[in-house]
Amino acid sequence: MIRRKLAAFMYGRYGSFGIDSLNMFLIAAGLILYIVGAVVRGRIASAVIFAVQTAAYVYLIFRFLSKNITARRKENDRFRALFSRVKGWFGLQKNRIRDRGKFVYKKCPECGAVLRLPYSKGEHTVRCPKCQNRFGVKNG
Ligand SMILES: [Zn+2]
Structure with missing residues (x-):
């Protein structure tokens, strides 16, 4: 019963197609910020980390429940392009040192x-x- 209701609720939503790269990144970023937040002492720093973490999760939920599949796919493509550029830059720095x-x-x-x-x-x-x-x- 609950399962069928959930399936009906998720029908046509972006999250029902699986987890894309951007959502994976948001989950990972949220977890990392959670760990960083547990270690950091300062009140302002903790508040900033908590705010960023919350924003990441709100954005994740929004994307998961969104019915605008085209827009979410485009978003993911842009994220992947940016991520590969960042990865390429780090790779170059690594080679420079080597x-x-x-x-x-x-x-x-x-x-x-x-x-x-x-x-x-x-x-x-x-x-x-x-x-x-x-x-x-x-x-x-
Ligand atoms: Zn040239």
């Missing part, structure tokens, strides 16, 4: 592509393999 002294990473001023170049002291001219633009690189 390659320190052996390779340098330079951004092409023309197309924005990040080039991994063998490190050698002095000034060099580099040709971007993506857009063929030539630009100067100076290694100290």
